[in-house]
Amino acid sequence: QLQLQESGPGLVKPSETLSLTCTVSGGSINSSSYYWGWIRQPPGKGLEWIGSMYYSGSTYYNPSLKSRVTISVDTSKNQFSLKLSSVTAAETAVYYCARGGWLAYFDYWGQGTLVTVSS
């Protein structure tokens, strides 16, 4: 059974960089059939797609975040990561990692991790 687990600091200061890692178990991140993505959800609000990547390194970003986002992969550790720079308090949210079929859907999700942006 595929499982995804987010990890990283739960508190980030404004203007700093948010960094999260998603560890994939029960399957290989090298699969040519799937993409891997990040989605966030502010408390009490809806879902927002941040970006997705293919194991080969191809990346796709939400244009509203593109200048501040980097998604990368470490195939040796079966992990992929999110970096979001210059964060503000409005970016306090639960951050999810997920597996997807290209950019069509996300079929496996991590449990999510709450990141609070506050000084």
Added chain:
Amino acid sequence: QSALTQPPSASGSPGQSVTISCTGTSSDVGGYKYVSWYQQHPGKAPKLMIYEVSKRPSGVPDRFSGSKSGNTASLTVSGLQAEDAADYYCSSFAGTNNWKVFGGGTQLTVL
């Protein structure tokens, strides 16, 4: 403001059917077959219920069905059950500029 428009709430009695709409444009919902729907219970991660407009992943009851007409996609839940009460989100591929967008979500209440 979300790229796709959903009604904030919907409701139905047990056993009834309810349909949730998701309205976009020809650049997303209307232009591609890549509409998906997610169910989210409080404090839980979203769960994929429908992909590619009308396909159901393994394990999703056939009470859930999806369709699309023009720029509007729909999720229908038939034979409502108490456990169907949740938030539902639609999503669509949005071309090579915006890539992927979500709706604002619909809270489904089972009366």
